Amino acid sequence: MLRLEGIDVQLGEFRLFGDLSLEKGAHLSLIGPSGGGKSTLLNLVAGFIEPAQGAVLIDGRDMAGIPPARRPVTILFQEHNLFPHLDVEANVGLGLDPALRLTGADRARIAESLREVGLDGLGARRPAALSGGQRQRVALARALLRDRPVLLLDEPFAALGPAQRAEMLDLVTGLREKRALAVVMATHAPEDARRARGAIAFIEGGRIGPPAPADALLDAPPPALRAYLGD
Numbered sequence: 001m002l003r004l005e006g007i008d009v010q011l012g013e014f015r016l017f018g019d020l021s022l023e024k025g026a027h028l029s030l031i032g033p034s035g036g037g038k039s040t041l042l043n044l045v046a047g048f049i050e051p052a053q054g055a056v057l058i059d060g061r062d063m064a065g066i067p068p069a070r071r072p073v074t075i076l077f078q079e080h081n082l083f084p085h086l087d088v089e090a091n092v093g094l095g096l097d098p099a100l101r102l103t104g105a106d107r108a109r110i111a112e113s114l115r116e117v118g119l120d121g122l123g124a125r126r127p128a129a130l131s132g133g134q135r136q137r138v139a140l141a142r143a144l145l146r147d148r149p150v151l152l153l154d155e156p157f158a159a160l161g162p163a164q165r166a167e168m169l170d171l172v173t174g175l176r177e178k179r180a181l182a183v184v185m186a187t188h189a190p191e192d193a194r195r196a197r198g199a200i201a202f203i204e205g206g207r208i209g210p211p212a213p214a215d216a217l218l219d220a221p222p223p224a225l226r227a228y229l230g231d
């Protein structure tokens with residue numbers, strides 16, 4: 001479903017390179033040292049940067065030249081996902097219509113999406129009146145309404161406490177399975193990668209390592225990963 005073929009990205013002195021392949025309904029965690037290239041990879045898939053060489057393919061379609069808004073991809077960041085002056089319903093509604101001309105049917109879909117992420121009845125709140133975890137749920141509800149088959153998460157739950165992080169990861173896993181989403185998540189927390197199940201690719205110095213099952217890799221890490229984990 002998602003393939004990076006012979007990718008080479010050049011950002012000033014930094015170079016990201018390698019291949020990657022992810023099936024529908026699968027989860028891939030990107031872990032590795034700061035500055036290794038995790039966000040660059042997500043930005044490449046999202047269309048914020050273009051490769052100098054190689055191709056990003058989604059469902060067999062070459063994404064070259066396709067702008068972020070027209071890619072079958074949603075990206076969720078650690079913060080700044082919500083507009084503070086808009087209430088929760090409007091923030092989610094932006095996923096349906098950026099001009100917010102919402103019909104009754106749209107509002108029903110928004111309410112359903114809020115229910116799905118456990119925020120039933122909070123549509124009239126402003127983001128400032130929500131906890132960090134609830135704000136990320138709003139952003140997730142909007143991502144779900146966009147209904148794109150690839151979900152990119154850039155350290156989305158790093159600011160949350162351990163229990164909330166686990167809850168959010170389980171929520172994402174449930175939605176991934178229900179909707180057969182392909183999820184790519186950058187994280188510094190190996191326990192998050194374990195919890196999300198699926199595979200891990202270790203990225204260091206711009207080199208995209210081969211994905212391997214999370215438990216197997218973390219239980220017997222190769223030397224570079226062991227050094228990163230501090231074991």
Ligand SMILES: Nc1ncnc2c1ncn2[C@@H]1O[C@H](COP(=O)(O)OP(=O)(O)OP(=O)(O)O)[C@@H](O)[C@H]1O
Nearest residue numbers: 011012013014032033034035036037038039040041
């Ligand atoms: N626009 C840019 N121009 C030049 N260099 C850039 C640009 N964007 C990122 N870089 C560099 O690319 C490298 C990879 O950055 P990236 O954000 O992908 O790493 P990361 O693995 O996500 O790190 P972190 O874990 O700290 O978020 C860094 O050295 C960064 O300084």
